[in-house]
Amino acid sequence: MKLKFIVLGILISLNSCSQKKEIKMTQNPNITANNIVDKIYAEVKTYADYTRYYLDIEQNWCQSEIFVNDIPVYQDYTFGGHTGVSINHVILKSGLQKVTYKLYPVGEHEGEKIPNFINETEMKITAEWQDFYKLEKQGNAKVESTPMSEPANSMEVPVSLLAGKKYYENSFTFNAIVPYVLKGWSESQDLRKFDQKELEKRVLAEYEKNKNIYQSKNLDAIAKIRFDNMRNQYVSEYATRKDIQRGWDETVNIVNSPEFEMQPIKDYKMVFYAEGRLVGLVSTSNDKNLKDKSVLVCHYRDTDGDLSGFVFSSFLHIPKGKTELEVVR
Numbered sequence: 001m002k003l004k005f006i007v008l009g010i011l012i013s014l015n016s017c018s019q020k021k022e023i024k025m026t027q028n029p030n031i032t033a034n035n036i037v038d039k040i041y042a043e044v045k046t047y048a049d050y051t052r053y054y055l056d057i058e059q060n061w062c063q064s065e066i067f068v069n070d071i072p073v074y075q076d077y078t079f080g081g082h083t084g085v086s087i088n089h090v091i092l093k094s095g096l097q098k099v100t101y102k103l104y105p106v107g108e109h110e111g112e113k114i115p116n117f118i119n120e121t122e123m124k125i126t127a128e129w130q131d132f133y134k135l136e137k138q139g140n141a142k143v144e145s146t147p148m149s150e151p152a153n154s155m156e157v158p159v160s161l162l163a164g165k166k167y168y169e170n171s172f173t174f175n176a177i178v179p180y181v182l183k184g185w186s187e188s189q190d191l192r193k194f195d196q197k198e199l200e201k202r203v204l205a206e207y208e209k210n211k212n213i214y215q216s217k218n219l220d221a222i223a224k225i226r227f228d229n230m231r232n233q234y235v236s237e238y239a240t241r242k243d244i245q246r247g248w249d250e251t252v253n254i255v256n257s258p259e260f261e262m263q264p265i266k267d268y269k270m271v272f273y274a275e276g277r278l279v280g281l282v283s284t285s286n287d288k289n290l291k292d293k294s295v296l297v298c299h300y301r302d303t304d305g306d307l308s309g310f311v312f313s314s315f316l317h318i319p320k321g322k323t324e325l326e327v328v329r
Contacts, residue, residue, distance in 0.1 A: 027326070031227045033219035037248050040231045041241045047179035050132035050238045053141070055085045055099065058124040062117060062162075063104040065292070066125070069097060070274050071315075077288040079106045088236040092182045099144070100171040101125060103162070117162040122146050127174040132238045142174035182232050185328050188277035188317040199279070200270050202325060203316060207265055207281055211296055214312070215262040217255050226251060228328060254310050258301040268295045278315040278328065 031039060055066065055073070059080040066074040071090040074083075091097055103123055106114040127141040146168065147161040162168050191199060213221045226248070234244050254260065268281045271292075283290040283297075289309060290297065296312035317328050 028224040028227045031220075031224050033223045033252070036223040036227055036230070037241065037244050039227070040234055040244050041239075043231055043235055044239055044244075045180065045235070047238070049179060051129050051176075051178055052132050052237065053087050053091060053097075053127065053129050053176055053178075055087055056082075056126040056128055057085065058082050058122075060122045061106055061114075061120045062123060062168075063106060064123060065102045067100045067102075067273075070100065071278070072273065072292075075292060077291060079109050086237070088178065089233045091176050091178055091236065092184045092186055093180075094177045095175065096173045097127075097176050098171055098173050099125060099127060099142075100169070101144075103146070103168040105166055115166070117160060117165050117168070119159045119163050121160040121162050122148060125172075129176075141176065142172055144170070144172045146170070178236070180235055182236060184232060185274050185277045185315075185317050187320040188274070188328075189320060190276040191279045191318065192272055192276035196270075203270060203279055203281060204265070206316065206325070207296060207314065210312075210314070211262045211265060214255060214296070214298065215260075217260070219252060219255070222251065222255065223248075232328075253303075254298070254300050259307070260298060260300040263297045263299065265295045273315060278317050280313070280315050 055068070057064075057066065057074060057076075059076055059082075061079055063077045063079075064075065065072065066085070068087045068090045069092075073087055073090060074085045076083075087097075101123060103117070103121075105116050105121075108114060122145070124143070124145045126143045128139065129141055130138040148158040149161060151158060210225060213225065230244070230247060233239075234247070237243075239247075265281070267284045269284050270279060271282050272279050281295045282292045283295050285291055290311070293311045294313045296314055298310045298312070300308055300310060302308045315328055316325050318325050
């Protein structure tokens with residue numbers, strides 16, 4: 001049976017904890033399922049402006065991975081399309097923001113093998129902004145496109161200069177002005193400098209621990225895991241209490257849904273983000289719904305009665321001056 005997949009972005013802590021039937025959570029000790037929404041809403045401030053930043057993505061005949069400040073924000077392993085992605089949650093403060101995009105050949109489409117980029121291969125990314133309370137786009141911060149030929153004859157169609165190649169990567173920056181400041185991972189240590197085998201053991205142990213917490217349906221423990229990322233996201237997006245409640249309810253409804261089952265952690269690789277300050281385990285599966293996404297995956301029965309898949313994204317870090325892995329703030 002084909003599964004529908006949803007990805008939920010969460011930043012998870014890594015703390016030393018023995019594997020017992022009842023797992024004690026040391027992070028966010030005052031957070032519970034009953035107060036998480038109120039606690040987050042209390043930190044959403046009032047500002048003179050509510051600027052939201054987005055990436056408008058036009059992708060043709062290529063697969064893509066897009067990062068903002070070295071944090072993955074979008075992946076498309078099909079052959080292309082047109083979409084918009086909100087990125088305030090990876091903008092910690094005003095200043096230059098870096099967008100990196102990596103392109104790969106389609107590989108195969110409708111039974112046809114396409115091992116290289118073709119003449120129609122193109123990517124256009126526009127960093128744009130608008131006020132949260134206004135529907136229309138207010139301005140472009142930067143527009144970036146892959147190289148195309150410029151025919152002298154206006155009747156001729158431009159050809160991608162990537163044609164025949166197997167990989168393309170480029171970056172650009174744009175200036176963002178936001179009214180908030182998030183600590184996030186800004187003071188985290190470079191995990192690439194740690195013993196990699198030992199680090200991977202600890203990361204895997206934490207993923208297993210959090211998988212067990214979700215499977216236990218312990219909503220208070222889940223609230224402690226979810227709090228930091230939900231707070232950072234909703235503060236940066238100027239959320240209403242209703243928005244926050246809806247986000248928390250989504251987690252609760254999935255965990256409490258019929259046939260909820262966390263899947264085994266397997267076929268993964270350890271990947272660093274934010275220039276080594278964050279680490280995660282991502283799937284090496286060829287399934288386009290799972291590829292390069294977190295290995296924290298569940299199956300559940302959704303409100304339509306369909307068997308669906310849900311991906312809990314997760315990032316871990318060690319704050320400056322500390323030795324223990326902790327939740328990303």
